[in-house]
Amino acid sequence: MRKRGREEERERSEAKTGHQLVRARSGSEMKVMVAVKRVVDYAVKIRVKPDKSGVETSNVKMSMNPFCEIALEEALRIREAGAAAEVVAVSVGPAQCVDTLRTALAMGADRAVHVDAGAAPVLPLSVAKILKALVQVEQPGLLILGKQAIDDDCNQTGQMIAGLLRWPQGTFASKVVLDKEKQVATVEREVDGGIETLSLDLPAVITTDLRLNQPRYATLPNIMKAKSKVIKKVTPAELNVELKPDLEVVQVTEPPKRKAGVIVSSVDELIHKLKNEARIL
Amino acid sequence: MGRRRASQLLAGYRQFLVGRPTPSSHEQSISGSYWKLNTWRPCCMFRVSVGTPQASNYLNLGKTYAIKQRSFGSAATDIRRNPAFSKLNADDISYFRTILGERNVVEDEDRLSAANVDWMRKYQGSSKLLLLPKSSQEVSKILHHCNSRKLAVVPQGGNTGLVGGSVPVHDEVIINLALMDKIVSLDKINGILVCEGGCILENLSSFLENEGFIMPLDLGAKGSCQIGGNISTNAGGLRFVRYGSLHGTILGLEVVLANGTILDMLGTLRKDNTGYDLKHLFIGSEGSLGIVTKVSILTPPKLMSMNLAFLACKDFTSCQKLLLEAKRALGGVLSAFEFMDRHSMDLVLSHLDGVRSPLPSSLYNFYILVETTGSDETYDKTKLEAFLLRSMEEGLILDGVVAQDINQSSSFWRIREGISEASVKVGAVYKYDLSLPVDQFYGIVEEMRNRLGEAAKVVGYGHLGDGNLHLNIMTTRYDSDILAQIEPYVYEWTSKHKGSISAEHGLGLMKANKIHYSKSPETVQLMADIKKLLDPNLILNPYKKILDLFAICN
Ligand SMILES: Cc1cc2nc3c(=O)[nH]c(=O)nc-3n(C[C@H](O)[C@H](O)[C@H](O)COP(=O)(O)OP(=O)(O)OC[C@H]3O[C@@H](n4cnc5c(N)ncnc54)[C@H](O)[C@@H]3O)c2cc1C
Numbered sequence: 102m103r104k105r106g107r108e109e110e111r112e113r114s115e116a117k118t119g120h121q122l123v124r125a126r127s128g129s130e131m132k133v134m135v136a137v138k139r140v141v142d143y144a145v146k147i148r149v150k151p152d153k154s155g156v157e158t159s160n161v162k163m164s165m166n167p168f169c170e171i172a173l174e175e176a177l178r179i180r181e182a183g184a185a186a187e188v189v190a191v192s193v194g195p196a197q198c199v200d201t202l203r204t205a206l207a208m209g210a211d212r213a214v215h216v217d218a219g220a221a222p223v224l225p226l227s228v229a230k231i232l233k234a235l236v237q238v239e240q241p242g243l244l245i246l247g248k249q250a251i252d253d254d255c256n257q258t259g260q261m262i263a264g265l266l267r268w269p270q271g272t273f274a275s276k277v278v279l280d281k282e283k284q285v286a287t288v289e290r291e292v293d294g295g296i297e298t299l300s301l302d303l304p305a306v307i308t309t310d311l312r313l314n315q316p317r318y319a320t321l322p323n324i325m326k327a328k329s330k331v332i333k334k335v336t337p338a339e340l341n342v343e344l345k346p347d348l349e350v351v352q353v354t355e356p357p358k359r360k361a362g363v364i365v366s367s368v369d370e371l372i373h374k375l376k377n378e379a380r381i382l
Numbered sequence: 383m384g385r386r387r388a389s390q391l392l393a394g395y396r397q398f399l400v401g402r403p404t405p406s407s408h409e410q411s412i413s414g415s416y417w418k419l420n421t422w423r424p425c426c427m428f429r430v431s432v433g434t435p436q437a438s439n440y441l442n443l444g445k446t447y448a449i450k451q452r453s454f455g456s457a458a459t460d461i462r463r464n465p466a467f468s469k470l471n472a473d474d475i476s477y478f479r480t481i482l483g484e485r486n487v488v489e490d491e492d493r494l495s496a497a498n499v500d501w502m503r504k505y506q507g508s509s510k511l512l513l514l515p516k517s518s519q520e521v522s523k524i525l526h527h528c529n530s531r532k533l534a535v536v537p538q539g540g541n542t543g544l545v546g547g548s549v550p551v552h553d554e555v556i557i558n559l560a561l562m563d564k565i566v567s568l569d570k571i572n573g574i575l576v577c578e579g580g581c582i583l584e585n586l587s588s589f590l591e592n593e594g595f596i597m598p599l600d601l602g603a604k605g606s607c608q609i610g611g612n613i614s615t616n617a618g619g620l621r622f623v624r625y626g627s628l629h630g631t632i633l634g635l636e637v638v639l640a641n642g643t644i645l646d647m648l649g650t651l652r653k654d655n656t657g658y659d660l661k662h663l664f665i666g667s668e669g670s671l672g673i674v675t676k677v678s679i680l681t682p683p684k685l686m687s688m689n690l691a692f693l694a695c696k697d698f699t700s701c702q703k704l705l706l707e708a709k710r711a712l713g714g715v716l717s718a719f720e721f722m723d724r725h726s727m728d729l730v731l732s733h734l735d736g737v738r739s740p741l742p743s744s745l746y747n748f749y750i751l752v753e754t755t756g757s758d759e760t761y762d763k764t765k766l767e768a769f770l771l772r773s774m775e776e777g778l779i780l781d782g783v784v785a786q787d788i789n790q791s792s793s794f795w796r797i798r799e800g801i802s803e804a805s806v807k808v809g810a811v812y813k814y815d816l817s818l819p820v821d822q823f824y825g826i827v828e829e830m831r832n833r834l835g836e837a838a839k840v841v842g843y844g845h846l847g848d849g850n851l852h853l854n855i856m857t858t859r860y861d862s863d864i865l866a867q868i869e870p871y872v873y874e875w876t877s878k879h880k881g882s883i884s885a886e887h888g889l890g891l892m893k894a895n896k897i898h899y900s901k902s903p904e905t906v907q908l909m910a911d912i913k914k915l916l917d918p919n920l921i922l923n924p925y926k927k928i929l930d931l932f933a934i935c936n
Contacts, residue, residue: 144788146592160686162759164787200760204786318740318783318790321693321774324767366485 539611
């Protein structure tokens, strides 16, 4: 299935003519920017803070959001295929984001930018605005993000930044092919009915789905190389972005606890329970 | 943090919240269909499933294998039944029913056939009765009766033991503590846990982790093995290098003796020098002196920062040097130092689904897993990385990767922990668990490889940090010619190099007549005297550990 919606055509031409035009540098000069978020590790059991204001993050193992890892891997593959010259990893958040960026550098990113936004959570629209400001500085030809972060599951940042930049977007990518000459990215996405294929003119925004690739490990030689790579620190203020909480988290609660199972001693008892307790017969 | 502790994986899949370890919550957690859970529980398939609806599934499996491979144990399994033991009769059964109730006196063939065969499907007994006591008093009544009637019994835990100690040889009554799985108390200041002997190790881990502690031991069989079984085998496992032996962490035990006496040694003190410290007799006694019904154990605090590296080394000498350097450089934070050869790695990659090599495979000869556990993530990581980079510059390490999240750690551990599981998929496996001086550590693997040639696959792996080698020899089926080439050669070699023929798995049935390779006659005699004192009718786990016990005792 191939889709080139009129909407997108319009968006693309606007992006080209609009005053925010960012010309993709052609060929091997192109930069790929990747946003990586520091989140509670996927394997950690989440605990809600007693005051229900959010989830517990102090003394909890934090790691790179798995979808961001996939985004970074894709960027590295694009660079290794010769379609880009540089991969820049960006993380917005507290000081410890530097650890996440170190991981990105150890995986192979060339440079990193840390936007120090303090301890309070930064919501998608703010992140999108920050990324937009950074795009204007860095001028990447491609911006890759995870489709969502596993902590808040917002699934908004990629779409918002594409909207703000008026760039075409390929969300939930399960395959990305870059045509260096034509400056076009072909993105496959898994949709209900099958695979949808989009063709995006660069510069573009891509958000990654789980099946896009399998991220690499940080090897010792790469960890060694990463030691000499730079992590630049900027603040939202320096980027002229004001962090306004446009959403208010009212309450965070745990899902209802699953009751322990019981062992039934006979088929009759099982049927009885299915009928009278589970009420599914 | 939590790497291979599947408890955390469990926690990750939030639908499988594990609460207080009760049988039901455990069942709940393993019966989920998430593939990762299954791959993480190598032993579940073989669990002696007690009162679960899944039981019959794998029982059948056990049956077919068992018959095919019967009596190819490493020790001669054509051991004659001791005529001094009585045979079970209807009165015994009805007596047990009055103590335990109908449900926990199991005569069901399917459930019995699972309990009769060991994890490797190598040893099979023909017990007609499985008893599931719910309290120490019930255990006491059972043993009292068995002792007075001279009925032989085999204590059984998770049945993951690797030396045939947990299954009957003939018609011994099986006593399994699966229903004694309650946590009695946790001293949250000192980290002292008191629980019943049937608690599954992994459930204890999950429980403790929620409270900010961890079990001082961890091993591949954690999803099935019971703490009582761990104590009875004096299991070592993956955290040994950091937290030491159970002889150090067990503070007290409650044990039921052969005559039914409940021996209360359930202290919760770290220091207690009043008289002989008898609990130590039971740690590692493999069910031959009493049944461990309650446990008091010192649990270390859970530390937040865990880092793991998967490394490749050129030769075994580099591995040794790396160990020495790691002990120096990582000191207090070193928590595991595991070793495996290329053959182990290939074995896992070709027999387990979903395992990928973190490094270009088949390129290197030796692999090492180094884990650190500490309290400061950034500091520990910097320290580990500095050590690794230095070792790489010095040529001790050829290549390596450092896990960046728990998922990656789990997949590195999966390789090391999957070796046992992969080895039984080849067909027949002869397992040797040797303690050796580190400089002799790998010699026996190479020698056996040369000795056996094409006839067998020989892999070496283990807890290098503790000088504990696992030598596994695999063939398509059990074969007495092969066995004759392996034994007694391996034992003699070990004895010659001043090693132990059982580092952590125990003697069980497999090495029942091999104790002399590692212990002097005087020592064995004293052991026999102790056995005779505590179990004069020799009903507890007969035919195992010291085969010629009868001769020695009488
Ligand atoms: C995949 C795998 C990995 C393993 N890794 C390790 C490892 O790293 N380190 C290590 O040391 N071992 C390891 N083992 C073997 C180890 O001995 C067992 O996994 C464990 O300690 C046994 O516990 P269990 O409850 O299964 O005991 P079982 O196998 O049921 O019994 C073992 C012995 O203890 C006796 N016993 C059991 N429960 C009691 C009780 N309550 N009172 C008295 N006697 C009892 C039995 O009679 C038997 O002799 C591994 C096994 C497997 C299958």
